[in-house]
Amino acid sequence: MGEKEDENEDQPFKCQDFIVVDLEAKITLLNCKLFEEIDKDKKKGNLIMKSIVSAIVNISVRPNSNFIAIICENGYLYEWNF
DSSP states (O other), X not given: OOHHHHHHTTSOOOOOOEEEEOTTOOEEEEOXXXXXXXXXXXXXXXXXXXXXXXXXXXXXXXXXXXXXXXXXXXXXXXXXXX
């Protein structure tokens, strides 16, 4: 390893909070601090939507906005202010 890589080893891991979708079309917000959590029972995101009955094929977000657009397999488009 080079000197630059050795310096970065002591730096904490940082990332933005992010949203994931599972195979049941549940949308979950994951806080970046979950990577630091040791207790597996506390390593859970916040479920923000589960009412969509069709599989989600795409999610689009706007930078600096609270709106997301969700496109489903059945052709429905949902816009949501989270």
